[in-house]
Amino acid sequence: xxxxxxxxxxxxxxxxxxxxxxxxxxxxxxxxxxxxxxxxxxxxxxxxxxxxxxxxxxxxxxxxxxxxxxxxxxxxxxxxxxxxxxxxxxxxxxxxxxxxxxxxxxxxxxxxxxxxxxxxxxxxxxxxxxxxxxxxxxxxxxxxxxxxxxxxxxxxxxxxxxxxxxxxxxxxxxxxxxxxxxxxxxxxxxxxxxxxxxxxxxxxxxxxxxxxxxxxxxxxxxxxxxxxxxxxxxxxxxxxxxxxxxxxxxxxxxxxxxxxxxxxxxxxxxxxxxxxxxxxxxxxxxx
Amino acid sequence: xxxxxxxxxxxxxxxxxxxxxxxxxxxxxxxxxxxxxxxxxxxxxxxxxxxxxxxxxxxxxxxxxxxxxxxxxxxxxxxxxxxxxxxxxxxxxxxxxxxxxxxxxxxxxxxxxxxxxxxxxxxxxxxxxxxxxxxxxxxxxxxxxxxxxxxxxxxxxxxxxxxxxxxxxxxxxxxxxxxxxxxxxxxxxxxxxxxxxxxxxxxxxxxxxxxxxxxxxxxxxxxxxxxxxxxxxxxxxxxxxxxxxxxxxxxxxxxxxxxxxxxxxxxxxxxxxxxxxxxxxxxxxxxxxxxxxxxxxxxxxxxxxxxxxxxxxxxxxxxxxxxxxxxxxxxxxxxxxxxxxxxxxxxxxxxxxxxxxxxxxxxxxxxxxxxxxxxxxxxxxxxxxxxxxxxxxxxxxxxxxxxxxxxxxxxxxxxxxxxxxxxxxxxxxxxxxxx
Numbered sequence: 001x002x003x004x005x006x007x008x009x010x011x012x013x014x015x016x017x018x019x020x021x022x023x024x025x026x027x028x029x030x031x032x033x034x035x036x037x038x039x040x041x042x043x044x045x046x047x048x049x050x051x052x053x054x055x056x057x058x059x060x061x062x063x064x065x066x067x068x069x070x071x072x073x074x075x076x077x078x079x080x081x082x083x084x085x086x087x088x089x090x091x092x093x094x095x096x097x098x099x100x101x102x103x104x105x106x107x108x109x110x111x112x113x114x115x116x117x118x119x120x121x122x123x124x125x126x127x128x129x130x131x132x133x134x135x136x137x138x139x140x141x142x143x144x145x146x147x148x149x150x151x152x153x154x155x156x157x158x159x160x161x162x163x164x165x166x167x168x169x170x171x172x173x174x175x176x177x178x179x180x181x182x183x184x185x186x187x188x189x190x191x192x193x194x195x196x197x198x199x200x201x202x203x204x205x206x207x208x209x210x211x212x213x214x215x216x217x218x219x220x221x222x223x224x225x226x227x228x229x230x231x232x233x234x235x236x237x238x239x240x241x242x243x244x245x246x247x248x249x250x251x252x253x254x255x256x257x258x259x260x261x262x263x264x265x266x267x268x269x270x271x272x273x274x275x276x277x278x279x280x281x282x283x284x285x286x287x
Numbered sequence: 288x289x290x291x292x293x294x295x296x297x298x299x300x301x302x303x304x305x306x307x308x309x310x311x312x313x314x315x316x317x318x319x320x321x322x323x324x325x326x327x328x329x330x331x332x333x334x335x336x337x338x339x340x341x342x343x344x345x346x347x348x349x350x351x352x353x354x355x356x357x358x359x360x361x362x363x364x365x366x367x368x369x370x371x372x373x374x375x376x377x378x379x380x381x382x383x384x385x386x387x388x389x390x391x392x393x394x395x396x397x398x399x400x401x402x403x404x405x406x407x408x409x410x411x412x413x414x415x416x417x418x419x420x421x422x423x424x425x426x427x428x429x430x431x432x433x434x435x436x437x438x439x440x441x442x443x444x445x446x447x448x449x450x451x452x453x454x455x456x457x458x459x460x461x462x463x464x465x466x467x468x469x470x471x472x473x474x475x476x477x478x479x480x481x482x483x484x485x486x487x488x489x490x491x492x493x494x495x496x497x498x499x500x501x502x503x504x505x506x507x508x509x510x511x512x513x514x515x516x517x518x519x520x521x522x523x524x525x526x527x528x529x530x531x532x533x534x535x536x537x538x539x540x541x542x543x544x545x546x547x548x549x550x551x552x553x554x555x556x557x558x559x560x561x562x563x564x565x566x567x568x569x570x571x572x573x574x575x576x577x578x579x580x581x582x583x584x585x586x587x588x589x590x591x592x593x594x595x596x597x598x599x600x601x602x603x604x605x606x607x608x609x610x611x612x613x614x615x616x617x618x619x620x621x622x623x624x625x626x627x628x629x630x631x632x633x634x635x636x637x638x639x640x641x642x643x644x645x646x647x648x649x650x651x652x653x654x655x656x657x658x659x660x661x662x663x664x665x666x667x668x669x670x671x672x673x674x675x676x677x678x679x680x681x682x683x684x685x686x687x688x689x690x691x692x693x694x695x696x697x698x699x700x701x702x703x704x705x706x707x708x709x710x711x712x713x714x715x716x717x718x719x720x721x722x
Binding site: 147 | 534607609612
């Protein structure tokens, strides 16, 4: 894997404590980390890259049919935390996760648990659109095919059409399903990746800055899509855009240097932040 | 600029400083280009000289001198019993009918010495050629036919001008008498150079005019096929494991360093290893494509592993994440996505490794490929030699006619090497991925 421990450690430590405005204050999470109808429950999660601690005791719930956004300055650990939720961090050598992360009551870091079916349940959309260099059809068909979700070609076609429709891409690509996915525009590629993710019918979708490589129009389409997807899935989204977090999410979590500083209803976090660091960040004093 | 000068000179503008140095900078650039161009031209000149020399020496090997004689297939000599039994025909004295044909062509030669000189104009391979003709068509017995017979290598050299007719008789291999006969045949149009099919269809021989590269070519082919079958799967598997699955620790570092070291080991050491391990311990038959392939596989493995790892590294990690993200297992990720994308690079490395193996001589000398083997190999365990070793052997032979054969064999070997490298380039062009 290209991401090494050192690199991740450097990224998470990008912001030294000297840059922080003011002295040390409590890093205990402010606000209610739980939610009424949780799908994923994370408690006291620590993540280490080698000897560097990237995440410090983070607890957070992700509820059914809600969008949780994670914001914070670069290197604050929000992506690292997101990647813990489907064990994508397993691919990084020297990465260690402690604490408990449960999906529907099942600890996903349990020794006996296989990360492969977990990733079918917790799908992921990445920062940079990364369609396979294959046809649009094959891109979406790959997941259902390897998991054996469909029994016939007709059924598979149906799943593909359904996924592309949910991702809002069907009308644009229905006549060229055999064309390479890499030939689409950036926004279309990202929607293709979303279609690929929902084709395996996951329960949770993780999105790691899905719009950072897209123009405002493509971003608007994806945001609309996220809102529609909320009806069927739980979504955790990492974003650098506070406006985006405000637009798409119901709850917002603010990360700072590996700590989860504040969690709350999105409205409350943006209009009435309780922690000074949160306030500094959303008012643009740093970050 | 605000920097004041101590000597009171007016302050210079940056652009003046830049302009002053510009000329020098461009001159340096021109010199560098000139040096590069010279190096390229020099390199190309040497390659050109090499090719010109080889082609100049070797092109004559592709034609061979034949002498036309009216051969009478005497029934009395060949088949006295008249049974047309193939066994009798096969054992008959064809040398005798060639002698008779020569005698009737040059009736004035009667002494023993003259007769022997006459006979030596025709290759020792000619009788078996006549035998094959008769065996293929027994009806020839009792008839007279005009037959083109293969000339001896000395006659061939004379015809190609490698033996100078103007030299005094004592200084050339072909005597005046023979030259006279040749000139007589030339006047009758009974001697001519024809395309040398023997060179491509037979194994080696002590007689230059009967020596061909077919044995060595087939030996190289069998060896290369087996080398590919052994080294490609092992090399790709090793690269895949080391690059994608193995934990990165001191052991894998050690392995990596040693693979790189192995690539730099002199090839003769691999030959000694093959002799000590494959032949002495495992009893693999020597001089066979099997043992050659084992040794060459050891030699090409580092090349393939290093190229394959580089190819795997160049596959963007986002593809792996995408596959893992939809729930593909690590092996599925590799097999379905990473490997197909890395394959062109891997194949390029493999072809380069194979080209290296095709041209390798030293280790094969150690494992008995240097033996004089006339037969064309029929499989992976029949004794054989390979092209570069054949070239080495011919280069060592004293006969003048082997000089052109050596060069011709080099031309064949180079043609295959160029074809393989061209294949590698085309493969890379064809399958290069655009993200």
